[in-house]
Amino acid sequence: MTTDLHEPAAFDATHPVNDRYTPVESAELAALAELFDGGTLSGGAPEVEAYENALRDFFDVGYAVAVNSGSSALPTALVALGIGPGTEVIVPAVAPIPTAMPILTCGATPVIVDVLPGSLALDPDDVSGILTARTKAAITVPLWGYPTDDTDARALLTDAGVPVVEDAAQAHGTITGGRYAGTTGTIGCFSTHDRKLLSTGEGGFVLTDRADLYERIEHYTRLGHLRGNTHGVNYKLAGPLAAIGLLRLARLPEQLATRHANAHQILDQLPEGGRLTELTYPNGDQPNYYNLVLTTDGPGTQVAHRFADAGLPPDSIRYGYRPLYQQPLFAPYARPCPNAEHLATTTIQLPVHPGLHAAALRWIAECVAAIAQRESESP
Numbered sequence: 001m002t003t004d005l006h007e008p009a010a011f012d013a014t015h016p017v018n019d020r021y022t023p024v025e026s027a028e029l030a031a032l033a034e035l036f037d038g039g040t041l042s043g044g045a046p047e048v049e050a051y052e053n054a055l056r057d058f059f060d061v062g063y064a065v066a067v068n069s070g071s072s073a074l075p076t077a078l079v080a081l082g083i084g085p086g087t088e089v090i091v092p093a094v095a096p097i098p099t100a101m102p103i104l105t106c107g108a109t110p111v112i113v114d115v116l117p118g119s120l121a122l123d124p125d126d127v128s129g130i131l132t133a134r135t136k137a138a139i140t141v142p143l144w145g146y147p148t149d150d151t152d153a154r155a156l157l158t159d160a161g162v163p164v165v166e167d168a169a170q171a172h173g174t175i176t177g178g179r180y181a182g183t184t185g186t187i188g189c190f191s192t193h194d195r196k197l198l199s200t201g202e203g204g205f206v207l208t209d210r211a212d213l214y215e216r217i218e219h220y221t222r223l224g225h226l227r228g229n230t231h232g233v234n235y236k237l238a239g240p241l242a243a244i245g246l247l248r249l250a251r252l253p254e255q256l257a258t259r260h261a262n263a264h265q266i267l268d269q270l271p272e273g274g275r276l277t278e279l280t281y282p283n284g285d286q287p288n289y290y291n292l293v294l295t296t297d298g299p300g301t302q303v304a305h306r307f308a309d310a311g312l313p314p315d316s317i318r319y320g321y322r323p324l325y326q327q328p329l330f331a332p333y334a335r336p337c338p339n340a341e342h343l344a345t346t347t348i349q350l351p352v353h354p355g356l357h358a359a360a361l362r363w364i365a366e367c368v369a370a371i372a373q374r375e376s377e378s379p
């Protein structure tokens with residue numbers, strides 16, 4: 001079934017909204033024509049360097065390296081930090097598979113830790129209990145674009161000399177502690193896959209302020225510049241994708257503003273003091289609204305099914321989202337993480353992207369209000 005969002009249809013359970021946002025093409029084709037005229041389509045195209053400079057300026061960091069996916073950005077960050085066999089990498093149990101897979105790619109051991117209650121932040125007590133001399137990095141994830149206040153865990157990690165890698169793949173434009181997510185740790189990793197706010201089809205980038213790490217990242221992703229003295233891979237972003245990224249980065253602030261307004265249109269329908277609330281984040285921080293995320297203090301599976309029945313399936317139903325160690329590949333690294341299990345079953349992810357027609361947004365807001373009402377009536 002297709003949904004034409006340009007026609008205000010009767011939005012009901014048989015007309016689910018399109019949760020996939022495709023940016024409207026504006027100058028992309030002209031930019032691609034210019035690139036074809038230049039004759040270089042590879043990662044050596046001048047557009048790639050221009051894109052990296054624009055990323056560096058937007059995020060206000062020392063260095064940006066464009067790569068061909070978020071799944072290339074993460075192992076690159078780990079390799080630059082010396083992660084390999086015999087080392088351990090901390091990862092929160094709420095992380096999705098692509099966040100943790102690169103730890104295995106590097107031959108390192110994932111150490112799965114719990115989050116604080118109702119939060120995506122690493123639990124400092126759990127972190128302090130598992131730190132060893134082999135712990136060489138910790139990954140944090142501002143999932144669904146929500147700010148992650150890891151202040152306490154990060155203080156412990158800093159004392160132990162453990163660098164933080166931010167998997168900001170879903171968090172372009174998220175503000176945390178007055179800075180953009182992806183610029184608050186030692187290295188920030190992003191994806192620009194079609195489903196992310198900044199989209200180049202496939203792609204990603206790595207940010208850091210440290211010149212030594214930049215040099216390793218740059219060499220590693222470009223086959224060590226074929227000098228034959230350091231190991232490397234070819235993770236370069238192709239020129240046409242950089243040309244698209246350059247144009248779309250300029251339009252990111254507009255997209256962020258629309259997502260914010262859409263999220264608040266839905267949040268305005270939530271009754272005060274009800275059981276359904278927005279996932280909390282620190283005062284002054286700002287989600288990018290990759291998704292609007294709601295949580296409930298009622299039975300999680302019940303509310304998840306209510307949303308699914310209404311045509312708005314949350315990640316736990318739609319993608320089988322659950323704590324990392326409940327995936328067979330990560331089962332050998334299971335540790336008790338009750339807060340992560342609770343979060344996975346009690347969160348509802350809603351689309352608020354700029355492609356939603358006004359009628360679709362109104363319909364989502366009405367669904368949320370109706371389900372919030374039923375939640376408050378159930379025991």
Ligand SMILES: *Cc1c(COP(=O)(O)O)cnc(C)c1O
Pocket residue numbers: 069070071072096098099141167169170190191192193202203204
């Ligand atoms: C999308 C995503 C990735 C992987 O990025 P790709 O570009 O798809 O390889 C990693 N981590 C998170 C949190 C993601 O959402």
